[in-house]
Amino acid sequence: xxLFDAQLYIDRRTRLCEEVQSGIxxxxxxxxxxxxxxxxxxxxxxxxxxxxYFGINAPDLNALLDCETGEAVIYGHELTMDDIIWMGExxxxxxxxxxxxxxxxxxxxxxxxxxxxAKSKGISVHFTPAYRLEHHEAVHQxxxxxxxxxxxxxxxxxxxxxxxxxxxxxAKAVNITGEMHVAAMQxxxxxxxxxxxxxxxxxxxxxxxxxFSYGPIFSIDGQVLHNHHHANLMKDGRLVLNDSGAQTxxxxxxxxxxxxxxxxxxxxxxxxxxxxxxxxxxxxxxxxKPGVYYRDVHLTVCKLMIERFKELGILNGDSDAMLEQGIYxxxxxxGLGHMIGLDVHDMExxxxxxxxxxxxxxxxxxxxxxxxxxxxxLQTGFTLTVEPGxxxxxxxxxxxxxxHLFSDYVNYNKLEAYYDFGGIxxxxxxxxxxxxxxxxxxxxxxEMEEIESIMQ
Numbered sequence: 001x002x003l004f005d006a007q008l009y010i011d012r013r014t015r016l017c018e019e020v021q022s023g024i025x026x027x028x029x030x031x032x033x034x035x036x037x038x039x040x041x042x043x044x045x046x047x048x049x050x051x052x053y054f055g056i057n058a059p060d061l062n063a064l065l066d067c068e069t070g071e072a073v074i075y076g077h078e079l080t081m082d083d084i085i086w087m088g089e090x091x092x093x094x095x096x097x098x099x100x101x102x103x104x105x106x107x108x109x110x111x112x113x114x115x116x117x118a119k120s121k122g123i124s125v126h127f128t129p130a131y132r133l134e135h136h137e138a139v140h141q142x143x144x145x146x147x148x149x150x151x152x153x154x155x156x157x158x159x160x161x162x163x164x165x166x167x168x169x170x171a172k173a174v175n176i177t178g179e180m181h182v183a184a185m186q187x188x189x190x191x192x193x194x195x196x197x198x199x200x201x202x203x204x205x206x207x208x209x210x211x212f213s214y215g216p217i218f219s220i221d222g223q224v225l226h227n228h229h230h231a232n233l234m235k236d237g238r239l240v241l242n243d244s245g246a247q248t249x250x251x252x253x254x255x256x257x258x259x260x261x262x263x264x265x266x267x268x269x270x271x272x273x274x275x276x277x278x279x280x281x282x283x284x285x286x287x288x289k290p291g292v293y294y295r296d297v298h299l300t301v302c303k304l305m306i307e308r309f310k311e312l313g314i315l316n317g318d319s320d321a322m323l324e325q326g327i328y329x330x331x332x333x334x335g336l337g338h339m340i341g342l343d344v345h346d347m348e349x350x351x352x353x354x355x356x357x358x359x360x361x362x363x364x365x366x367x368x369x370x371x372x373x374x375x376x377x378l379q380t381g382f383t384l385t386v387e388p389g390x391x392x393x394x395x396x397x398x399x400x401x402x403x404h405l406f407s408d409y410v411n412y413n414k415l416e417a418y419y420d421f422g423g424i425x426x427x428x429x430x431x432x433x434x435x436x437x438x439x440x441x442x443x444x445x446x447e448m449e450e451i452e453s454i455m456q
Contacts, residue, residue: 001056001057001058001090001091001096002249002250003055003056003096003099003100004055004165006098006099006100006101007101008163008165009053009054009055009100009101010100010101012052012053012158013053013065013070013072013101014070015158016053016065016154016155016158017065017066017067017070018067019150019154019157019158020067020126020148020150020151020154021067022067022068022124023067023118023123023124023125023126024064024065024066024067024115024118024123024124024125024126025064025065025067025126025127025151026062026063026064026115026125026126026127027047027049027050027053027054027062027063027064027065027128028047028049028050028062028127028128028130028135028138029046029047029050029054029056029058029059029060029061029062029063029076030044030045030046030047030050030059030132030134031059031060031132031134032044032059032060043211044057044058044059045251046058046059046251047349048251048341048342048343048346048347048349049128049155049159049349049350050063051250051251051342052155052158052159052342053065054072054074054100054102055099055100056074056093056096056097056100057251058076058090058093058096060076060077060108061074061075061076061093062074062075062076062108062111062138063075063102064111064114064115071104072101072102072104073102073104073105073106073114074093074097074102074104074105074106075105075106075107075108075110075111076093076105076107076108077093077107077108078092078093078094079092079093093105111138112138112141112142115142115144116142116143119142119143124148125142125144126148126150126151127139127144127147127148127151128147128148128151128152128155128349128350129147129152129349129350129351130147131349149354152350152351152354153354155347155350156347156350156354156355159341159342159346159347160339160346160347160379160381160382161379161380161381161382162341162381162382162383162431166252166341167383167431167440169248169250169252170252170253170254170340170341170383170429170431170440170441171440171441171442172248172252172441173210173213173245173246173247173248173252173253173254173441174254174256174429174440174441174442174444175254175441175442176204176205176208176210176246176248176254177244177245177246177254177255177256177441177444178256178441178442178443178444179204179208180201180204180205180244180246181201181242181244181256181258181444182444182445182454183200183201183204184197184200184201184218184240184242184244184258184260185258185260185445185451185454185455186454186455187200188234188240188260188262188455189234189262189264190234190235190236190262190263191233191234192233192234193230193231193232193233193234194218194219194220194229194230194231194232194234194240195230195231197218197234197240197242198216198218198230201216201218201242201244202216205246208246209249210246210247210248210249211246211247212244212245212246212247213245213246213247213253213254213255213344214244214245214253214255214344215228216228216230216242216243216244217241217242217243217244217257218230218240218241218242218243218244219232219240219241220232220234220235220238220239220240220241220262220422221422221423222239222240222241222259222391222422222423222424222425223391223392223393223394223421223422223423224423225333225334225389225391225423227241234262235262236262236263237262237263237267238261238262238422239259239260239261239262239270239421239422239423239424240259240260240261240262241257241259241422241423241424241425242257242258242259242260243255243256243257243425243427244256245344251342252341252342253340253341253342253343253344254340254429254441255340255344255385255387255427255429256427256428256429256444257387257389257425257426257427258426258427258444258445258446258451259274259277259423259424259425259426260451260455261451261452261455264452264455264456265452266448266451266452269417269418269421270421270424271448272312273390273421273424274424274448275448276304276305276308276309276390277388277389277390277424277425277426278426278446278447278448279304279308280301280304280305280388280426281301281386281387281388281426281427281428281446283300283301283304284297284298284300284301284336284337284386284388285386285428285430285437285439286436287300287301288378288384288386288430288432288436288437289378289432289433289435289436289437290378290379290380290432290434291377291378292377292378293375293376293377293378294336294337294372294374294375294376294377294378294384295361295369295372295375295376297336297386298335298336298369298372298375299323299369301336301388302323302328302332302368303319303320303323303328305328305331305332305388305390306319306322306323306327306328307319309331312414313411313414314410314411314414314415315327315409315410315411316408316409316411317408317409321409322406322409325366325406325409326364326366326367326368326369327406327409327410328368329366329367329368329369330367330396330397330400330406330410331390331391331392332368332388332389332390332391333367333368333371333391333393333396334368334371334389335368335369335371335372335373335374336372336374336386336387336388337373337374337384337385337386337387337427338356338373338374338384338385339355339356339373339374339382339383339384340383340384340385340429341383345373346383348373352373355374356372356373356374356375356376357375357376358375358376358377361375361376363375378432379432380432380433380434381431381432382431382432383429383430383431383432383440384429384430384432385427385428385429385430386427386428386430387425387426387427387428388425388426389423389424389425389426390423390424391422391423391424392415392418392419392421392422392423393423394419397412397415397419400412426446428440428444428446429441
């Protein structure tokens with residue numbers, strides 16, 4: 001189990017206590033009682049808040065922090081013989097705790113007793129939203145009501161700003177991901193099934209002692225935003241959308257998308273749309289800097305799409321009016337990006353609106369903009385994705401056409417030529433710097449000429 005230096009975890013916990021100021025903080029770990037390790041139902045994955053403050057990627061752990069004294073207690077049990085039989089003799093919990101600067105360990109049953117004692121003394125118990133069954137059950141057993149907004153805010157203020165060590169891990173994840181994407185381009189050709197290419201990128205991921213940071217989205221049906229179906233036969237004339245990422249053994253994530261032609265050569269129609277998406281992505285990256293609202297970056301990119309679609313004759317009319325009415329959502333029904341780090345959608349277990357939106361910001365109800373996961377003002381140290389896309393979804397287009405929606409602006413007859421087009425998305429991960437932003441990791445080919453050269 002790879003860990004950062006103990007002092008880093010100590011400093012993180014100290015800062016959290018200082019910001020919350022009073023009471024005790026309950027950091028919940030994930031359990032595997034629901035899966036039962038003897039049955040190997042699914043791989044264990046630790047709660048990211050627990051990883052951030054305690055680093056230990058092992059099941060059935062919890063921790064309490066005393067904001068007054070700064071004392072940290074981990075609740076868990078040492079290995080039993082049954083554990084050793086089924087999992088092997090891994091490092092003792094006491095040793096792992098020492099490596100992250102914790103000297104006090106208690107049995108799991110003591111957690112509820114200690115929470116009850118604190119409540120009886122009128123001490124506030126701060127905890128994060130429960131998103132797993134064991135979390136809900138534990139919160140209910142403790143007789144607690146609502147998650148602590150002050151704790152959510154304090155965690156966000158820390159985890160949103162990535163340290164140099166974290167950026168190194170994220171660059172490692174992106175570089176593995178980049179190797180996966182180049183291999184996918186090289187390995188893809190007409191007559192192969194999608195799952196054959198997914199098998200190849202899985203091999204590369206595992207060869208780096210990494211794992212997927214989310215289920216790979218690899219499909220010639222790129223108009224399906226999260227298509228995890230990999231059984232299509234790849235054919236010339238189709239585009240392949242590959243949205244896949246690796247996570248390191250310390251569980252920092254990469255999230256990259258590239259789109260390329262099965263044949264290795266873009267058609268003229270594909271070139272027109274791909275160039276727009278690539279221009280949107282570059283515009284989005286260039287627009288990111290401290291003090292800029294990511295919602296405004298999203299709208300800037302969408303307005304660029306509108307302008308280019310007017311040049312193609314797909315749209316007609318006043319660009320600002322189309323932007324205000326959300327016509328772009330017909331072609332990009334998702335947000336421009338999200339925060340990334342220990343989670344692909346970083347910290348969203350704390351509540352997507354808490355993470356992506358500031359006080360006073362309200363979600364739009366417009367298609368596309370309503371799905372924007374990150375709208376808040378960018379700060380130096382934020383890490384996020386920039387992932388514009390253009391999709392031609394026949395069912396959605398037909399629905400709008402039948403309802404006469406935006407008929408003054410949309411040339412629906414022209415769109416019929418795109419019904420078998422699919423979709424294009426291009427995505428990179430960035431860190432916001434004092435001057436603007438930088439793409440994390442090594443460059444991953446995305447220019448059409450680069451992609452065509454790789455695929456020859």
